[in-house]
Amino acid sequence: MQNFRAYFVILAGLLVITDNLHAGAWTQKRGRGYYELKFQFIRANRFYEPDGRIIDIPTLAEYTTSIYGEYGLNDWLTIVGDFPFYKRITLNRQIGTRTGFVFFPGDSVSGISDAEVGVRVGLLRGGPTVISAGLKFGLPLGEDTQANGLLTGDGELNQIFSLQLGHSFYPKPLYFTGEAGVNNRTNGYSDEFRYEAELGYTIGSNLTLNFKINGVESFRNGDDALQGGMGGLFANNQEYLAYGPGVFYNFYRGLGINARAAFASRGQNVLARPAYFVGIFLKQ
Numbered sequence: 001m002q003n004f005r006a007y008f009v010i011l012a013g014l015l016v017i018t019d020n021l022h023a024g025a026w027t028q029k030r031g032r033g034y035y036e037l038k039f040q041f042i043r044a045n046r047f048y049e050p051d052g053r054i055i056d057i058p059t060l061a062e063y064t065t066s067i068y069g070e071y072g073l074n075d076w077l078t079i080v081g082d083f084p085f086y087k088r089i090t091l092n093r094q095i096g097t098r099t100g101f102v103f104f105p106g107d108s109v110s111g112i113s114d115a116e117v118g119v120r121v122g123l124l125r126g127g128p129t130v131i132s133a134g135l136k137f138g139l140p141l142g143e144d145t146q147a148n149g150l151l152t153g154d155g156e157l158n159q160i161f162s163l164q165l166g167h168s169f170y171p172k173p174l175y176f177t178g179e180a181g182v183n184n185r186t187n188g189y190s191d192e193f194r195y196e197a198e199l200g201y202t203i204g205s206n207l208t209l210n211f212k213i214n215g216v217e218s219f220r221n222g223d224d225a226l227q228g229g230m231g232g233l234f235a236n237n238q239e240y241l242a243y244g245p246g247v248f249y250n251f252y253r254g255l256g257i258n259a260r261a262a263f264a265s266r267g268q269n270v271l272a273r274p275a276y277f278v279g280i281f282l283k284q
Helices: none
Strands: 033-048 054-074 077-091 102-104 107-111 115-124 129-139 158-168 174-184 192-203 207-218 239-252 255-268 275-283
Touching: 033 255, 207 255, 239 275
Parallel strands: none
Antiparallel strands: 033 054, 033 275, 054 077, 077 107, 077 115, 115 129, 129 158, 158 174, 174 192, 192 207, 207 239, 239 255, 255 275
16 A cells, blocks of 8 residues: 555545534535634643553644635535644753753744645435545645654655544434544555544534544554654554544634544553644634
């Protein structure tokens, strides 16, 4: 799979909704769209080693601002893109507690990060249960050679092939969506199996609460000498199982906010602290 190359335009989204607000397994209707300005934040002084042990590290923080969008070319084909136009990474300096000696002065980088584009194709539509297929490309726009491993990109054109399933429990205001896929990484990185599941409940007409589980498992078929970035930034052989709650609130004519937290129950080559997400969305 490492030598596979393809050039389509586009991708499958990871967010989900009731009444087709944002995607999951549901495609957007023709001429309709969903657009979001997203912020992601993680700050950690602990790290999951390759054997799963947690160790202390200098505090590493990552801040990402991105634009996410979906647009229905027709009722069964949706194009999707995620463009992280600003990522900032900081690594704290290390000072001896007794001597005050500066072992490491600290470092920081900022810039554009790797983007994602792809398509979602509706295979089964129209009923309470829907099935779709996704094809996503990771575009290597970020920096992958920083001296201290503070990477904003991985320098590889990866492809993610996925299947999504969604079910609405209408008239109950409840939905479920799930996804499974393979991430074909290149340039020596190991391929990955990715999965997620989400259950959501709508209160009234504007508020949706959900709970999400997602994870990554490495096939370990790449170059083990390739480490990737510091603190799990675009790391090779990365694995984790994460979970957390989320909320969506539509406050004015398709305009709303959402927020989510993700906590890792286990991991390898990833930071051992929660990640937080918040977004402002517009639904056409």
